[in-house]
Amino acid sequence: MEIDWSDYDCDGFYDELLAKRGEPRPELGALASDMQALGGDELLARQLAAEVSIKEMGISFTVYSEEGGTIDRAWPYDVIPRVIPEQEWRRVQQGLKQRVQALNLFIDDLYHGQQIVEDGVFPKDVLTKSVNFRPQCVGIDPPLGIWAHICGSDLVRDADGTLYVLEDNLRVPSGVSYMLENRLVTKRVFPELFEHYAPLPVDDYPSQLFDTLAALSPRPAEYPEVVVLTPGIYNSAYFEHAYLAQQMGAELVEGRDLFVGDDDCCYMRTVDGPARVDVIYRRVDDLFLDPEAFRPDSALGVAGLMRAWKAGNVVLANAPGAGVADDKVVYAFVPEIIRYYLDEEPIVPNVPTYRCMEPDAMQYVLEHMAELVVKPANESGGYGMLVGPASTQAERDRMTAAVKRDPRNYIAQPTLKLSTVPTVIKNRIEPRHVDLRPFILSADRQQVTMGGLTRVALRKGSLVVNSSQGGGSKDTWIVPDALIGEHQASGQSVQRQTQTR
Amino acid sequence: MLSRVAENLYWLARYLERAENTARIVNVNANLLLDLPKGIAPGWAPLVDITGANTLFEEHYKDYGERQVMRFLLGDERHPGSILSALNAARENCRTIRDFVPREAWEQINSLTLYAREGLQKGLTKNGRHPYLRGLITGSQLINGLLDGTMLHDQGFEFLTLGRYLERADMTTRIADVHSATLLPDTDEVRPYDNIQWVSVLKSLTAYQMYRRSAQIRVQRGPVLGFIFKSPRFPRSVRWCIDHIRICLERLPRNEGALRVNGRLVRSLDAVDVEHLSQKELHEFVDELQLGIGDLHQEIAETWFLPTEASAVG
Numbered sequence: 001m002e003i004d005w006s007d008y009d010c011d012g013f014y015d016e017l018l019a020k021r022g023e024p025r026p027e028l029g030a031l032a033s034d035m036q037a038l039g040g041d042e043l044l045a046r047q048l049a050a051e052v053s054i055k056e057m058g059i060s061f062t063v064y065s066e067e068g069g070t071i072d073r074a075w076p077y078d079v080i081p082r083v084i085p086e087q088e089w090r091r092v093q094q095g096l097k098q099r100v101q102a103l104n105l106f107i108d109d110l111y112h113g114q115q116i117v118e119d120g121v122f123p124k125d126v127l128t129k130s131v132n133f134r135p136q137c138v139g140i141d142p143p144l145g146i147w148a149h150i151c152g153s154d155l156v157r158d159a160d161g162t163l164y165v166l167e168d169n170l171r172v173p174s175g176v177s178y179m180l181e182n183r184l185v186t187k188r189v190f191p192e193l194f195e196h197y198a199p200l201p202v203d204d205y206p207s208q209l210f211d212t213l214a215a216l217s218p219r220p221a222e223y224p225e226v227v228v229l230t231p232g233i234y235n236s237a238y239f240e241h242a243y244l245a246q247q248m249g250a251e252l253v254e255g256r257d258l259f260v261g262d263d264d265c266c267y268m269r270t271v272d273g274p275a276r277v278d279v280i281y282r283r284v285d286d287l288f289l290d291p292e293a294f295r296p297d298s299a300l301g302v303a304g305l306m307r308a309w310k311a312g313n314v315v316l317a318n319a320p321g322a323g324v325a326d327d328k329v330v331y332a333f334v335p336e337i338i339r340y341y342l343d344e345e346p347i348v349p350n351v352p353t354y355r356c357m358e359p360d361a362m363q364y365v366l367e368h369m370a371e372l373v374v375k376p377a378n379e380s381g382g383y384g385m386l387v388g389p390a391s392t393q394a395e396r397d398r399m400t401a402a403v404k405r406d407p408r409n410y411i412a413q414p415t416l417k418l419s420t421v422p423t424v425i426k427n428r429i430e431p432r433h434v435d436l437r438p439f440i441l442s443a444d445r446q447q448v449t450m451g452g453l454t455r456v457a458l459r460k461g462s463l464v465v466n467s468s469q470g471g472g473s474k475d476t477w478i479v480p481d482a483l484i485g486e487h488q489a490s491g492q493s494v495q496r497q498t499q500t501r
Numbered sequence: 502m503l504s505r506v507a508e509n510l511y512w513l514a515r516y517l518e519r520a521e522n523t524a525r526i527v528n529v530n531a532n533l534l535l536d537l538p539k540g541i542a543p544g545w546a547p548l549v550d551i552t553g554a555n556t557l558f559e560e561h562y563k564d565y566g567e568r569q570v571m572r573f574l575l576g577d578e579r580h581p582g583s584i585l586s587a588l589n590a591a592r593e594n595c596r597t598i599r600d601f602v603p604r605e606a607w608e609q610i611n612s613l614t615l616y617a618r619e620g621l622q623k624g625l626t627k628n629g630r631h632p633y634l635r636g637l638i639t640g641s642q643l644i645n646g647l648l649d650g651t652m653l654h655d656q657g658f659e660f661l662t663l664g665r666y667l668e669r670a671d672m673t674t675r676i677a678d679v680h681s682a683t684l685l686p687d688t689d690e691v692r693p694y695d696n697i698q699w700v701s702v703l704k705s706l707t708a709y710q711m712y713r714r715s716a717q718i719r720v721q722r723g724p725v726l727g728f729i730f731k732s733p734r735f736p737r738s739v740r741w742c743i744d745h746i747r748i749c750l751e752r753l754p755r756n757e758g759a760l761r762v763n764g765r766l767v768r769s770l771d772a773v774d775v776e777h778l779s780q781k782e783l784h785e786f787v788d789e790l791q792l793g794i795g796d797l798h799q800e801i802a803e804t805w806f807l808p809t810e811a812s813a814v815g
Contacts, residue, residue, distance in 0.1 A: 233597050246600055256807055257505050269504040271656055271805050272754045 001040030001427050010431040014161050014419040016082055046189045047079040047424045053188050059181045062236045063468055076472035082421045082454045089478045093448040095348030100151050100440045103325045105341040107147040111137050121340045129408045130324055136293050137321035140310055143216045147322040151440040157419035164351045170326040172283045176439050177240035179453040186475040199477035200450040206247035208447050215443040216315040217278040224278040226250045231284050231300045241283050260304030266314040279315045286320045328377045328411050356407040365412040369396050372412040389415055418463055433457045435465050451476035507660040508806040509594045514664030516591035520584045521641035522672035525705050527574055528634040533701040545570035551675045552582045576621040588614045601657050606647040613640040659749045670742035671794050676705050677729055678787040699725045706737045723776035730775045755804055762800045766793040
């Protein structure tokens with residue numbers, strides 16, 4: 001196989017590597033020619049080597065099968081990295097910090113005076129119908145006033161090159177372990193490219209996460225007891241829970257490992273007896289956290305945990321109730337929310353969004369459904385959503401009925417022409433659509449990952465990037481602008497490997 | 502260390518040891534039956550007696566024939582004590598604590614489980630049985646070796662060792678009890694074969710060669726019982742197991758209760774002149790030890806494991 005960029009059909013979309021067919025973006029020309037110099041066969045060999053590494057390293061994710069069982073699958077990874085210039089990324093980081101800061105102020109306000117509703121900026125109706133608003137959290141003051149300590153926001157790039165925020169995940173966002181593992185794999189299989197491009201490192205995430213969590217500890221101890229609470233081995237993100245616990249040096253616990261004592265403190269059951277827990281990085285959904293406060297049938301949670309949290313004896317990250325801002329209808333208000341609390345213009349824009357609760361908008365959505373993406377407010381993983389251009393009349397009819405039944409529960413957005421990145425498909429390199437999930441940590445300070453997890457829709461033309469639905473992933477490189485230029489100027493390329501005895 | 506992790510390590514070791522001992526018993530019994538004349542051979546029922554699962558067996562099988570007993574003990578997943586079930590359980594217990602177990606050991610547990618499953622049909626045939634069982638025993642020894650040689654010898658390792666020796670002590674007493682109880686009646690007709698059966702008891706425990714080296718007398722009931730119950734040097738004797746349980750317990754926190762129960766076991770063993778017990782007395786003595794082992798497990802679980810309402814295993 002030869003790599004020939006003039007054979008690469010990315011016209012009509014924004015490709016992250018090529019400006020148009022046969023013509024690499026000026027700032028990334030060197031990478032494109034490096035790939036070409038490496039040769040297609042060698043690239044395929046690297047892809048294969050990466051897949052072997054992933055199996056050896058045991059990087060997997062769990063999918064639920066139709067029979068009700070679960071299957072462990074090797075993590076899908078594509079060897080060609082997605083490159084973003086550092087200058088652009090710095091601006092995005094600022095924008096994400098701004099956004100999460102505003103969202104935390106918003107959540108805190110909703111559970112206290114609801115000033116934003118009083119002031120008529122955010123409709124009361126949206127709040128009362130929110131399934132993620134937790135009355136149990138009203139009046140609570142979590143440490144530092146922060147509710148969403150770990151946020152994963154999905155970014156997409158449209159045809160004109162603009163990066164938009166597509167959604168914010170404020171409950172239990174996952175994927176960060178794969179961002180870290182993708183980098184390790186790329187280092188193994190593409191070391192020579194690292195020498196030239198020096199992508200900014202991502203490996204400090206686990207220690208940043210630990211510092212974020214430790215900063216919240218209710219006890220001023222030098223080593224607060226931080227634990228990761230998992231629903232257990234059969235959860236689709238169990239790999240990540242175990243990975244992060246291990247990387248942070250924290251215990252990985254299940255609900256039955258913890259109990260709340262008469263003193264309203266949370267303890268874990270250890271061989272040495274009960275040990276006080278300060279901070280719980282919980283990867284269990286709100287409603288399963290505490291059978292006393294939420295679902296009484298939950299076997300995943302800890303009875304009395306909300307009591308301990310309210311008393312300020314243990315910190316839950318993210319805080320219960322933070323998901324209220326994770327709703328796709330709330331999303332549509334984020335630009336207003338940023339202006340309201342920070343008196344700033346949003347740095348990274350929202351995708352233009354039609355709120356079906358507004359009669360004019362609903363009318364437009366019903367009339368233009370075939371061009372739009374319609375999403376229910378509280379689903380994730382791509383479930384329950386309709387992609388207009390790819391839909392059948394029957395699907396649209398069903399969605400029309402659903403929207404009419406409960407307009408509050410739906411939003412619609414124009415079908416974005418998601419950007420593409422060259423991807424190894426069988427024996428060819430073809431453009432495939434991508435998104436990007438960076439992670440934002442908030443405690444005494446805010447930090448944004450250097451890049452994030454790039455997910456790629458492996459089916460031709462598909463926009464669905466979720467790994468549960470056939471998506472893949474790529475390493476994401478934030479490359480210093482100076483380096484891109486220098487390398488291009490020197491005109492070096494990767495040496496083709498010559499085998500000798 | 503989390504109680505749940507300790508508990509999983511303990512059960513991992515118990516199930517693994519159970520699988521290995523079951524393979525040993527089956528293997529030796531098969532060999533023994535080849536040596537005994539048809540009319541007086543005790544058959545296969547004693548093997549089910551050893552596991553104490555007669556009720557379950559009779560629910561699913563009509564008679565104690567070779568094929569039925571083999572299937573029940575080797576591969577019947579309805580029987581929690583079958584080799585396949587025990588290995589599955591060992592693997593499940595290991596799965597959630599992979600960070601505590603060296604990767605090679607986890608992989609070996611996986612492949613041993615796979616071996617047990619895939620080789621089962623062959624293992625159920627007369628000529629496939631021996632290599633199949635040998636593979637299981639060697640595989641289990643390999644895992645124990647990997648754990649001993651590469652795992653951090655911390656609290657977690659103590660629980661692994663506790664599980665291993667508790668299960669081993671339990672299995673050794675069962676083997677001694679059932680094999681000796683169902684041994685042939687003490688008549689002139691079968692006396693020539695008596696010797697062979699005691700050799701079989703020893704071989705179940707891979708104890709024959711070591712017995713000869715340590716006792717240097719011919720194989721007979723009294724010294725054999727003395728060896729497998731009381732030898733302080735043989736690593737499958739009850740005495741060895743209890744001694745090593747004590748060493749583990751001494752390294753664990755909050756160990757007073759468990760040490761007390763273990764001390765009772767030591768005294769029971771010391772108090773009895775096992776070489777001269779009659780058949781009936783031996784049986785009663787084994788009952789006493791079994792109860793003691795049960796109590797010790799109970800004490801370990803109550804002290805260090807998750808409370809039963811919070812526990813999913815065991």
